[in-house]
Amino acid sequence: MLGALAKKLFGSSNDRRVKGYGPRVAAINALEKEVSALSDEALQARTVEFRQQIANGTKLDDLLVPAFATVREAAKRVLGQRPYDVQLIGGMVLHEGAIAEMKTGEGKTLVGTLPTYLNALAGKGVHVVTVNDYLARRDAEWMARLYNFLGLSVGIIVHGIDDEERQRAYASDITYGTNNEFGFDYLRDNMKYEVAQMSQRGHHFAIVDEVDSILIDEARTPLIISGPLDDKSDLYVTIDKVLPGLVAGDFEVDEKQRTVSLTETGNDHIEELLREAGLLKEGDLYDAQNVTLVHHVNQALRAHSLFTRDKDYIVRGDEVVIIDEFTGRMMPGRRYSEGLHQALEAKEHVTVQPENATLASITFQNYFRLYSKLAGMTGTASTEADEFFEIYKLEVVEIPTNLPVARKDEDDEVYRTFEEKVRGVIREIKEAQKLGQPMLVGTTSIERSELVAEMLQKDGFQQIDFTAPNALEPIYAAARQGKPSNYFAVLNARFHEQEAYIVAQAGAPGVITIATNMAGRGTDIQLGGNAEMRIKHDLGDMPEGEERTRREAEIRAEVVDFKQRVIKAGGLYIVGTERHESRRIDNQLRGRAGRQGDPGRSKFFLSLQDDLMRIFGSDRMDGMLTKLGLKEDEAIVHPWINKAVEKAQGKVEARNFDVRKNILKYDDVMNSQRKVVFEQRRDFMRQASVRETIDDMRQGVAEDLVARHIPEEAYPEQWDTAALKEGVMQFLNLDLPIEEWAKEEGIADAELRERIRKLADEDYAARIERNTDEVMTYVEKQVLLQTLDTLWREHLVTLDHLRQVIGWRGYAQRDPLQEYKQEAFELYDSLTDRLREQVTGNLMRIEVRFEQPEEAAPPQDTLPAPFGDYGSGGMQFAAIEEDVAVLDRNPDDPSSWGKVGRNEPCPCGSGKKFKHCHGQYI
Incomplete structure (x- = not known):
C-alpha cells in the first residue's frame, strides 16, 4: 500500500529515469533551428568533425546531443520523417546499453538510427540485428539512404553470400544482419586458417531488434555448425516401422516437461519388437552394446509423441522444416540435433538425411555477451525484465507513447470446448463484418489457423489468394458500397512470401486476417491499409505517366477515406483464439491495435481444451462449470479469470527461465574453454x-x-x-x-x-x-x-x-x-x-615433397590426410606411408599448383579467391 502511494506521489523508477532524459531532449530541440539552417554539404561535414573530435579524445556521450540533432535533421531531409521527442529518448536508452520497450507503431526502426550513427562514428563497426533476412534487407536499404547521406557505409549479412561479400559487409560502418548469420560467422571465423580469411572485426556495439524474440525465444536453441557422420537412415526407418507396435501403457508422456519414457512393460514389448525386426541381436535393450539403439528408440518416441505436423514442423517437398513456435515462421536449414530430425523424417516418410557431428557451437546468450555494449528494442520486454538483467545485464526502460493508447482491452471469454470457442470467434467476426471493422485473429499454430479458416469457409467465407493481381479488390468494392465482405486472409509459414503485403493491408475495412503469430513482422498495420504497398502491388509494372499518376492519387484518396471508416467502426479488432505460454506473445498480438493513438479493441477467446488451460489448471474447472449450469456456447467472463490465466502464464515463464538459466550454467563452462x-x-x-x-x-x-x-x-x-x-x-x-x-x-x-x-x-x-x-x-x-x-x-x-x-x-x-x-x-x-x-x-615425422598433381589439388586450407594420431586415443587419420606427407603446392612456386578451382583460396596464401588473385583474367 505504501509502495503504491509512493509510486503515485513520486512516479515509478521507470518514470523517473525517462524524466531524466528531459534536459538532453530539450538541448537537441534547441539545436534544431541552427542545424536545419545548414546546407546539405555542411550537415554532411558534421560527420567528419565528430570523427575528428573522437580521434582527439572526445567521448561519445559528449557528442550525443549534436549527433542526435544531426540525425534528426538528416531524417527529415532524406526520409521525410522527423523523430519525435519520445524517439530521441528511446535512442538515448539504446546508446546507454539498455532495452527500449516501445509500443507497436512507435517507429523503432527510426529510433535505432540515432544511437547507430553515434556509435558508428568510433569506426569500430555497429551491428544491427534483425529476426529474418527480409527485415535485414528492408531496414538496411531503407536506412542506408540516411547513413550514406551522412557519409557512413552500410553492409548487409544474409544467407547465401560468399566470404568476400561478408568481409566487405563487416568492414562497413554499420552492418545489418540476422542473429543466426552473425553467430554462424563468429563460428566460421574461428574455423579459418588465415586471419585474412576472417570476416568479423570485433564485437563493439549491437542493437537487437525484437530483442525478446532473439535473446529469449530463439536462445533456447544453440547455433551448431556440423559435419556429416555415417549414414544410418535405414536404422531410423526400421525403428519407425517398429514403433506403431507399441500399445497404450507402453510409454508415458509428460506434456509439461516435454518428455516421453517407456514403462516397464513397454521396455519388454519394444525389446520383443526389436528382436523380431533383427535389430536387437544379443542381450537386452540396456546392455552396453545396445546404447545406440536405446537412443534411437527414444528419439523416435519423441518424434511421434511430442512433435505435431503443422505445429512444430511442416513437410515441404522432400524435407521436414522446423516451425518457430514464437513467430510461426519456417526455419529452413535449421535441424533438430541428436537424431531427432532424422526420426521426424522417418515418421513423415521423406528422405532421411545423414546425422551430423558438432564441429563448432555457441548459444545466443554467449554470442551476444561478446559485445562490449549491447542494446535492444521491442514492444514487449517488461515481463522478462528479470531474465534480461540476470543473463545479459540489460535493463528494460518503458518509453511512453507519442500519443495516448486508445485501445480497449476486454476480459477473456472462456468456453468449455474448442469447437464452442471457435463458434464464438466466428460470431464475433460476423458482428465486426457488419460494421466494416478489420479483424486480426491470432492463433498459436498453423494447425489451429487452418482449422479456423476451414470453419470460416463452411460459414460461407472465402480465402484471399494474395498471389493474384488486385487480390483485395472484392473487399474494397464492398467497402465502397458500405457492405460487409466475406473474405479472409491467412498468414502463417505456408504463406511466408506474401507476409509483408498481408500484414500491410490487414487494417483495410472488413479485412479478416488469421495469423499464427505477430512477433517481429516488421510491418505496421495501418488503419485503412498501406497506400505505398497497395500502389506497388496493384499497379505493379504500370509505366510512369498520366494514367499511373491518376491511379496513385485515387488509391491514396481511397486509403484516407477507408481510414476514417475504420476509425468510425472502432479501429482494428484483435481476437486471440488461445493464450500463449508467455504473456509477452499475447501482448505482441494485442499491441498491433492502437498504434499512434488509433482506436482499437482486443479480446481473447479461451476453452478448457486449450493447451495452457488443460495442462495448467482446468482439471476440476470443467466439472465445476457443468455443475454451475454453463450451457453449450455460453462463456464465462470475469476479471478473476484473467488474473488466474496470467498467474498460470507467470508460472510457465518462471519455469522456462529456470530451464534456460540451468542450461546456460552448463554452457558457461564450455564457453570459458x-x-x-x-x-x-x-x-x-x-x-x-x-x-x-x-x-x-x-x-x-x-x-x-x-x-x-x-x-x-x-x-x-x-x-x-x-x-x-x-x-x-x-x-x-x-x-x-x-x-x-x-x-x-x-x-x-x-x-x-x-x-x-x-x-x-x-x-x-x-x-x-x-x-x-x-x-x-x-x-x-x-x-x-x-x-x-x-x-x-x-x-x-x-x-x-x-x-x-x-x-x-x-x-x-x-x-x-x-x-x-x-x-x-x-x-x-x-x-x-x-x-x-x-x-x-x-612434425617429427613429416617430410615435404613437391610434385605436379595429376588431378586438381584440394583447397589450400585442407592438407591431404597427412596427420596421424600419435597420442593416446582420439580420432584416427590415414596413416603416413614411410613417414612422408605430401604437400602438393608450394605457395611461392605457381608451377607446383596444378589446376586450381576458380573459387578456391589462392595457393599463394593471400586469402583471396584464386579468380581474384593469381587466376585473375588479364
Whole structure:
C-alpha cells in the first residue's frame, strides 16, 4: 500500500529515469533551428568533425546531443520523417546499453538510427540485428539512404553470400544482419586458417531488434555448425516401422516437461519388437552394446509423441522444416540435433538425411555477451525484465507513447470446448463484418489457423489468394458500397512470401486476417491499409505517366477515406483464439491495435481444451462449470479469470527461465574453454611463425615422457626404460639407446631428459634444413591449427555426452554442475596434453615433397590426410606411408599448383579467391 502511494506521489523508477532524459531532449530541440539552417554539404561535414573530435579524445556521450540533432535533421531531409521527442529518448536508452520497450507503431526502426550513427562514428563497426533476412534487407536499404547521406557505409549479412561479400559487409560502418548469420560467422571465423580469411572485426556495439524474440525465444536453441557422420537412415526407418507396435501403457508422456519414457512393460514389448525386426541381436535393450539403439528408440518416441505436423514442423517437398513456435515462421536449414530430425523424417516418410557431428557451437546468450555494449528494442520486454538483467545485464526502460493508447482491452471469454470457442470467434467476426471493422485473429499454430479458416469457409467465407493481381479488390468494392465482405486472409509459414503485403493491408475495412503469430513482422498495420504497398502491388509494372499518376492519387484518396471508416467502426479488432505460454506473445498480438493513438479493441477467446488451460489448471474447472449450469456456447467472463490465466502464464515463464538459466550454467563452462581456445587459435593465426610454440611443445613432450616413466628420486633399476623408449619413438620419432643410457653409472633423470631434448631438437633442425625454413613455417602453422580443431571437435562431443549423463550424480548427493565443472576441467587439461603430443608426433615425422598433381589439388586450407594420431586415443587419420606427407603446392612456386578451382583460396596464401588473385583474367 505504501509502495503504491509512493509510486503515485513520486512516479515509478521507470518514470523517473525517462524524466531524466528531459534536459538532453530539450538541448537537441534547441539545436534544431541552427542545424536545419545548414546546407546539405555542411550537415554532411558534421560527420567528419565528430570523427575528428573522437580521434582527439572526445567521448561519445559528449557528442550525443549534436549527433542526435544531426540525425534528426538528416531524417527529415532524406526520409521525410522527423523523430519525435519520445524517439530521441528511446535512442538515448539504446546508446546507454539498455532495452527500449516501445509500443507497436512507435517507429523503432527510426529510433535505432540515432544511437547507430553515434556509435558508428568510433569506426569500430555497429551491428544491427534483425529476426529474418527480409527485415535485414528492408531496414538496411531503407536506412542506408540516411547513413550514406551522412557519409557512413552500410553492409548487409544474409544467407547465401560468399566470404568476400561478408568481409566487405563487416568492414562497413554499420552492418545489418540476422542473429543466426552473425553467430554462424563468429563460428566460421574461428574455423579459418588465415586471419585474412576472417570476416568479423570485433564485437563493439549491437542493437537487437525484437530483442525478446532473439535473446529469449530463439536462445533456447544453440547455433551448431556440423559435419556429416555415417549414414544410418535405414536404422531410423526400421525403428519407425517398429514403433506403431507399441500399445497404450507402453510409454508415458509428460506434456509439461516435454518428455516421453517407456514403462516397464513397454521396455519388454519394444525389446520383443526389436528382436523380431533383427535389430536387437544379443542381450537386452540396456546392455552396453545396445546404447545406440536405446537412443534411437527414444528419439523416435519423441518424434511421434511430442512433435505435431503443422505445429512444430511442416513437410515441404522432400524435407521436414522446423516451425518457430514464437513467430510461426519456417526455419529452413535449421535441424533438430541428436537424431531427432532424422526420426521426424522417418515418421513423415521423406528422405532421411545423414546425422551430423558438432564441429563448432555457441548459444545466443554467449554470442551476444561478446559485445562490449549491447542494446535492444521491442514492444514487449517488461515481463522478462528479470531474465534480461540476470543473463545479459540489460535493463528494460518503458518509453511512453507519442500519443495516448486508445485501445480497449476486454476480459477473456472462456468456453468449455474448442469447437464452442471457435463458434464464438466466428460470431464475433460476423458482428465486426457488419460494421466494416478489420479483424486480426491470432492463433498459436498453423494447425489451429487452418482449422479456423476451414470453419470460416463452411460459414460461407472465402480465402484471399494474395498471389493474384488486385487480390483485395472484392473487399474494397464492398467497402465502397458500405457492405460487409466475406473474405479472409491467412498468414502463417505456408504463406511466408506474401507476409509483408498481408500484414500491410490487414487494417483495410472488413479485412479478416488469421495469423499464427505477430512477433517481429516488421510491418505496421495501418488503419485503412498501406497506400505505398497497395500502389506497388496493384499497379505493379504500370509505366510512369498520366494514367499511373491518376491511379496513385485515387488509391491514396481511397486509403484516407477507408481510414476514417475504420476509425468510425472502432479501429482494428484483435481476437486471440488461445493464450500463449508467455504473456509477452499475447501482448505482441494485442499491441498491433492502437498504434499512434488509433482506436482499437482486443479480446481473447479461451476453452478448457486449450493447451495452457488443460495442462495448467482446468482439471476440476470443467466439472465445476457443468455443475454451475454453463450451457453449450455460453462463456464465462470475469476479471478473476484473467488474473488466474496470467498467474498460470507467470508460472510457465518462471519455469522456462529456470530451464534456460540451468542450461546456460552448463554452457558457461564450455564457453570459458571456447574463449581460451578461440583466442589461442587467433593468436596462432596472427603470428608469422609458430616455431617458438612448436619448440616449447616438443620440449614439453620430452619432459612429460621422462616424468611419466622415471619416478622422482627413484633408482635406475626402478625406471621403466622400455616404456620410455617406446614413448620417445611414438611421439619424437627417435630410436634412442635408452636402456644402455640407464646402465651408465651416476646418470640421473635430469641428464636423461636433457639428452632426449637435445637429440629431438637436432633432429627437428635437420628436418627444417631439408625441407626449407619457409615451407616448414607454413606446415607448422597448418599442423598446429588442424590438430587443435580436430581435438576441439572431439572435446565438444565428449562434453555433450558428459552433460547428458551428469544429472545422475545427483542421486549420489553430489552437485551435477560442480561435477561437470571438475570433469570438464580435467578433459580440457587432457586436450592440451594431447595437442602437444599429436603436433609434436606429426612434425617429427613429416617430410615435404613437391610434385605436379595429376588431378586438381584440394583447397589450400585442407592438407591431404597427412596427420596421424600419435597420442593416446582420439580420432584416427590415414596413416603416413614411410613417414612422408605430401604437400602438393608450394605457395611461392605457381608451377607446383596444378589446376586450381576458380573459387578456391589462392595457393599463394593471400586469402583471396584464386579468380581474384593469381587466376585473375588479364
